């Protein structure tokens with residue numbers, strides 16, 4: 152077998168082992184949080200909110216919540232494992248080896264995709280206890296979930312390479328990722344917002360992801376689907392190129 | 408004999424403008440046991456880090472087994488095993504996992520790696536710690552783990568950056584034994600160390616780096632031959648009066664102990680004769696150990712900055 156493939160398999164295997172070893176931090180939290188969301192917004196106050204675009208509020212919220220889980224978990228997985236490896240210097244094990252930068256990057260992104268999609272799937276299963284799911288388009292749902300987890304794994308990777316301390320790892324999620332996600336229409340349709348806020352929302356890339364995924368899930372979207380797909384693909388490509396560039400030209404700690 | 412590593416005019420300026428390497432040229436032959444010495448901050452680790460792509464060089468050329476790292480660093484790195492100066496493994500991972508994963512990064516199939524891993528773990532005496540997390544090992548054992556990890560893909564060149572720092576004497580001697588055997592079996596070894604005794608014991612050739620420049624690059628025997636001074640400790644009866652001026656460099660350490668340094672045209676019998684004339688009776692003479700250490704200090708302190 153090709154050495155790069157063996158290396159890739161090794162990285163993924165090591166990362167999945169880590170995921171399972173620390174399951175209390177990786178697998179349990181999304182189940183608990185999503186159950187709480189479904190209970191509170193679905194059962195306790197959902198009825199008072201009423202329908203959005205002829206769908207019950209809970210069904211409207213489910214895809215948003217699933218994708219939010221995918222976003223946070225992909226991002227956190229890659230940013231914490233890569234920064235952890237940098238902090239402990241075990242990243243050197245990969246850097247001194249004959250593995251090509253593309254192989255290293257692919258390995259970490261795959262591990263982020265595995266964590267993101269696995270938790271996304273778990274939240275989907277939890278949601279079945281609260282609302283029936285009829286998936287409108289499997290293809291769009293799967294593609295958008297995959298692309299989203301790739302995009303945010305890449306974002307986590309870039310964040311980890313730039314980061315110099317554990318603080319740097321939490322700044323981006325707290326000050327950028329969480330606001331963008333919450334304001335990206337997980338819990339509401341932008342059509343409910345006043346015109347000014349609607350206009351502002353269109354600058355939020357997460358809005359496009361959530362609407363694309365929601366379209367795949369329940370066939371409802373605030374935004375043109377192909378437009379969303381194009382934006383998502385462009386960002387993913389840009390982040391991929393930037394990640395490879397950093398690995399090659401150096402980043403905080405190495406190869407400078 | 409062909410070269411395992413060729414370094415030509417290697418320069419490195421870090422982004423903070425520290426000029427760590429000022430043009431080092433150096434050839435290390437296959438199957439050599441090469442010692443890279445130099446004071447703290449001389450540039451030893453920087454040189455090594457460039458070879459294994461942890462640090463980007465500013466200019467110069469590095470060729471590993473005929474492969475230029477600028478052309479195909481990936482292929483060049485396949486030949487090298489590295490034991491870094493600082494621990495660089497995930498402390499939560501078990502020893503066996505660390506070694507087997509490393510094999511995977513070098514393209515070694517898992518079932519082959521598993522067999523080799525057991526073999527290596529027993530060679531370095533870590534077999535009973537196989538399943539323990541690396542963080543639970545003592546410092547010396549962690550070093551040995553890194554040696555096993557560096558050898559798992561059967562490299563032809565092993566680079567060790569201060570492998571015996573903080574390792575006790577008996578462990579150190581065991582490590583020397585392992586390295587000597589590997590070298591006899593054909594492995595090229597490059598080692599940095601601050602223990603001159605270690606270099607004297609192990610290395611065939613020695614380079615000394617100071618302030619980013621290679622100030623010496625010769626065989627160990629050649630280096631030792633350069634020694635034109637030798638120091639002795641002299642134990643004598645309590646001294647009443649000590650000669651103020653003497654043709655020898657003599658220092659009084661206690662009232663019954665002297666230290667004398669002779670240059671190549673002075674003989675020890677002359678010294679004893681001289682002291683006896685001055686009513687100093689010598690009982691015992693001890694050769695002051697580590698001549699290499701003195702040479703090292705002379706070389707690095709006298710070198711231009």
Ligand SMILES: Nc1ncnc2c1ncn2[C@@H]1O[C@H](COP(=O)(O)OP(=O)(O)OP(=O)(O)O)[C@@H](O)[C@H]1O
Pocket residue numbers: 421422423425426427445446447448449450451452453454492
């Ligand atoms: N990542 C870095 N960024 C900036 N300067 C660095 C970096 N690494 C090393 N240096 C500087 O480069 C010089 C050479 O350091 P290097 O680590 O190569 O020395 P060394 O010979 O290995 O020393 P030691 O025996 O202490 O390990 C030092 O002045 C050091 O401060």
Ligand SMILES: [Mg+2]
Pocket residue numbers: 451452453492568
């Ligand atoms: Mg060093």
